Amino acid sequence: MADDDPSVEQEVRHGGIKPVEVDPKLFHDVQVALSRLVGKAHQLLGNSTTNLAECWMHIRTKYMMAEK
Secondary structure, three states: OOOOOOOHHHHHHOOOOOOOOOOHHHHHHHHHHHHHHHHOHHHHHHOOOOHHHHHHHHHHHHHHHHHO
């Protein structure tokens, strides 16, 4: 990035970007969703599938095969 094109961090430090008021309910909802995502990160990174997901995929496959 060129020196004449300041990064976002530089703009924030120099007051170029103003903080935005976020609705507390929206912030809470996002925080809950991210907490759940972080809690399942080890499963997501390991590409493991839960028993519930396996069960759902099995039921869906049986239903799709019955439609053919």
